[in-house]
Amino acid sequence: MASRTRLPPPTTLSTLTTLTTRRLPSSSYLPLQTANQFFSEHHHRPFSSTSTTSSPSKYYPPRVPPKPLYSTTPPAISYLPPPSNDPTQHAVPSPPPHEASLRDASSIFTQQPPHFLYSASKFLQVPPNSHTPEICLLGRSNVGKSTLINALAGVGGQAAARAHGLKARSSGLAITSKISGSTKSMNAYGFGVPTKAQRQMALERAAELKRERELAQKLTAGRRGSRAERRGVVHEPPPQFRLIVVDMPGYGLGSQKWWGLEIEKYLRRRVMLKGAVLLIDAVAGVKDADRQVMELLRDCGVRTAVVLTKADKLRKKEEGLEAEEVEMHAEARVEGVCLDVWDELRAVERVSLTWLEGAEKGWEKEIWVTSAGDVDVRGDGAGVVGARWAVCRMAGLVEDNRVLKPVVTPLTAPSKIVRFEDLQFGTAPATPKEEPSDSGTASDAEASS
Ligand SMILES: Nc1nc2c(ncn2[C@@H]2O[C@H](COP(=O)(O)OP(=O)(O)OP(=O)(O)O)[C@@H](O)[C@H]2O)c(=O)[nH]1
Ligand SMILES: [Mg+2]
Numbered sequence: 001m002a003s004r005t006r007l008p009p010p011t012t013l014s015t016l017t018t019l020t021t022r023r024l025p026s027s028s029y030l031p032l033q034t035a036n037q038f039f040s041e042h043h044h045r046p047f048s049s050t051s052t053t054s055s056p057s058k059y060y061p062p063r064v065p066p067k068p069l070y071s072t073t074p075p076a077i078s079y080l081p082p083p084s085n086d087p088t089q090h091a092v093p094s095p096p097p098h099e100a101s102l103r104d105a106s107s108i109f110t111q112q113p114p115h116f117l118y119s120a121s122k123f124l125q126v127p128p129n130s131h132t133p134e135i136c137l138l139g140r141s142n143v144g145k146s147t148l149i150n151a152l153a154g155v156g157g158q159a160a161a162r163a164h165g166l167k168a169r170s171s172g173l174a175i176t177s178k179i180s181g182s183t184k185s186m187n188a189y190g191f192g193v194p195t196k197a198q199r200q201m202a203l204e205r206a207a208e209l210k211r212e213r214e215l216a217q218k219l220t221a222g223r224r225g226s227r228a229e230r231r232g233v234v235h236e237p238p239p240q241f242r243l244i245v246v247d248m249p250g251y252g253l254g255s256q257k258w259w260g261l262e263i264e265k266y267l268r269r270r271v272m273l274k275g276a277v278l279l280i281d282a283v284a285g286v287k288d289a290d291r292q293v294m295e296l297l298r299d300c301g302v303r304t305a306v307v308l309t310k311a312d313k314l315r316k317k318e319e320g321l322e323a324e325e326v327e328m329h330a331e332a333r334v335e336g337v338c339l340d341v342w343d344e345l346r347a348v349e350r351v352s353l354t355w356l357e358g359a360e361k362g363w364e365k366e367i368w369v370t371s372a373g374d375v376d377v378r379g380d381g382a383g384v385v386g387a388r389w390a391v392c393r394m395a396g397l398v399e400d401n402r403v404l405k406p407v408v409t410p411l412t413a414p415s416k417i418v419r420f421e422d423l424q425f426g427t428a429p430a431t432p433k434e435e436p437s438d439s440g441t442a443s444d445a446e447a448s449s
Pocket of ligand 2 (some may be wrong): 062145146175176182183247
């Protein structure tokens, strides 16, 4: 009897859509090593329906693993400061956040395409928000704020660098440019799906506002009420996003003085502002303007995390060296910038009682290193996963379960511990006299006598 060849099942529209739109469960994310092995083992196997094996799975192409969480770069690069009284100042690489927690943070940014919410040049034009946590990005012009927004949304490298004009805007991307001062207003982007709790709070608030309105109408005997009476009744749509990130105009070259005034109003008055990310160019380091912004953040009591940008440029500058040496030099320079930043933050902290190292409304001691706009890096760019996590942590969306122990460098010459009673004040400690040896010269003998 002739063997019958089994034909592949027909592809219907519904199977096609399920194949293309089905999201893989988060547990199916593979670490890079496994993903590479998977590709080398399965991806190039010829796909043929005339194969002799009888497994039905052969009719479907091999399951293509989703893009790993991070492509060729480590997920999070961050440093912790030494204790302030440590004589040997070193930036200490911090332990990476838990992988599940990193994945949670990343999924908030990438579970749905980013949404451009509004552009406001004045604080009064900013729509009300009383439910969705907000984080703003601050930094000198051209430091890479808009590029970081795109990278947070999963659009890094060349795509982020090419994000120009209305096309970028309509797809929820921030517009980037080599020319300083390209972002001229406060641009807000919504990420993720709101939680049930957020929606519930919004419903309760809407009911409360309705009651207030009815009471105001009763008090004014059916009149609409004066402007003063109606003030405070805010018509706000229910939350659409889990998190809002606001891209601010940069300060410095190409900026306008009044932008700063509007940003200050935003920092002082925005109710849902949970923190600010201060971006510092890893090549240029800390500038006077950055110091002034740290002071402003302190005075407004805004929680602050520092992100270093353009770290890839440190690596590219020294092409004559061996790869390992280049890497070491780049790392040393990044550490140098981190130490400068901590110095500045500690100096700015000195005149404050609340804006303190590691405090709720203070500055985050951990500094995150990124190269979000590195066009040579496929995907997210180095360290962007860490930046996502830092943003989510400030917004209260992920928890930090790490134990961040301060690393104390042991003193090189440990000194003897002396009891207080044994301390001698005012007189120099008696030193035992040395007997001149026979072999000693005449001058030695004079000195000892
Ligand atoms: N090599 C490299 N280039 C970057 C990086 N981040 C940003 N850039 C480039 O820096 C330039 C400025 O980036 P933007 O994101 O527009 O900077 P911005 O801070 O938004 O600037 P303003 O809107 O003017 O305040 C662009 O040409 C980016 O491609 C990075 O990590 N590495
Ligand atoms: Mg910009």
